[in-house]
Amino acid sequence: MTINCKGQLIDLSVPKVMGILNVTPNSFFDGGKYDSDEAIITQVGKMLADGATFIDLGAYSSKPSAEFVSGEEELNRIVPVVKLILQHFPDALLSIDTFRSEVAEACIENGAAIINDISGGNLDDKMFGVIAKYNVPYILMHMRGTPQTMQTLTDYDDIVKEMLFYFSEKVAEARSLGINDIILDPGFGFAKTLDQNYEVLQKMELFNILELPVLAGFSRKSMIYKNLNINQQEALNGTTVLNTISLTKGAKILRVHDVKEAMECVTLFNKIAI
Structure with a gap:
């Protein structure tokens, strides 16, 4: 199972780690931390040194009820x-966390390798066309509505069955346009209640039916800290637990704030997975 990033084949048979870097003032965990060139370069360097294969860069907070940011x-x-980042780390594989096609295209033109779309193309009908044009890997997430409305759209008859149908339709549409490398993201915390998040995790291996790599993104989310009655800063241990569970259910990419600890999950998991 491989994806092609700028001509480099990345083997996902061994799970990989994607480090998160938000250049926003209001992201739920690291908002405002990386507001200077020095801070950005230091953090990217640390994540790469700790073992990150990808760096996921976002400039629009998608936390529940996040304020609108113009294109x-x-x-x-x-x-x-x-x-x-690419000036200092020319070999870095940058993933761009955006639902806007113009942002995706501008970043690809400037060297980005992957597009990570929380909306699966639903918030910009030109997104699939941009992905097909540049033939970059595409992370297809499950969400309903927008970051401003998603937590009011949690009514499902059978959440995993409906997600599988959603992914099947979206993958068929993407394939029809010639999009080759698709990664599925169940979208933990997006248009899902606390209990629904854990139901999706419990049944996460079912997404392997689609024969595509699955990304797991739990890092310091409310599904952890609200369940444990703690805060984001205290949620690393819980993140590690859920990362490990997701690996046993077939996750191929862990999207995290804390790369070193996620790499330790992968290393120990690989000792029993071989």
């Missing part, structure tokens, strides 16, 4: 950072 502002935030 122009998102572009102004993210493109200079793409250039900055």
